[in-house]
Amino acid sequence: MAHFAQLDENNKVLNVIVISNDFTHDENGIEQESLGVAYCKELFGQDTKWVQTSFNSNFRNKYAGIGDLYLEDRNAFVPAKPYVSWSLHPNENRWIAPVLEPEGNFIWDEESQNWIEPSSN
Numbered sequence: 001m002a003h004f005a006q007l008d009e010n011n012k013v014l015n016v017i018v019i020s021n022d023f024t025h026d027e028n029g030i031e032q033e034s035l036g037v038a039y040c041k042e043l044f045g046q047d048t049k050w051v052q053t054s055f056n057s058n059f060r061n062k063y064a065g066i067g068d069l070y071l072e073d074r075n076a077f078v079p080a081k082p083y084v085s086w087s088l089h090p091n092e093n094r095w096i097a098p099v100l101e102p103e104g105n106f107i108w109d110e111e112s113q114n115w116i117e118p119s120s121n
Helices: 033-044
Strands: 002-009 013-019 050-055 069-071 076-078 107-109 113-118
Touching: 002 033, 002 107, 013 033
Parallel strands: none
Antiparallel strands: 002 013, 002 050, 069 076, 107 113
């Protein structure tokens, strides 16, 4: 089975589907992403955009989930950006806060742009 993520115009994952390997393998039995993309477009329309994702996270960083982003320049899926102020780590496919997270149990407060200790109420 092969898994494909449907993307919107901003590369946000809208849907993830599973298709048979019959639609992704060429006449020599070699998997071709382009064949799977073509099949997805047959099912959902030629104006749709599809990228293969790995259920076992063997490629493209992680298995795509609805709301995730596909970063073409990194050829990777990442979770949705958690906060406006966060940015992508320069060398890893993960989001980082503008302030280094301290040791212990802290949560990010977007308003103050800092890590705070959760209240014990």
